[in-house]
Amino acid sequence: MPHKHLWRLEDANGTLVACDLETLPTNRVRIVVTREGDTLVSESFADKRDALSRSVAIYKEMKASGNFSDAARDQ
Helix, strand or coil: CCEEEEEEEEECCCCEEEEEEEECCCCCEEEEEEECCEEEEEEEECCHHHHHHHHHHHHHHHHHCCCEEECCCCC
16 A cells, blocks of 8 residues: 655654554555654545545644654655
């Protein structure tokens, strides 16, 4: 199942939160938000645009909390 890193945030303690987009074999996609390997959000969508939109909403919520900064991208 191919996946793509959408974004990464790092809190003041250095904890990494990342969002990945995965392609499922059923012609669906899933976003998975993890914090140091633990899943916080896992949602599947029929449309990639819906998944990306939800990912942006989660990103904005986390950034608005004021506890995160952009993590260095390793891509």
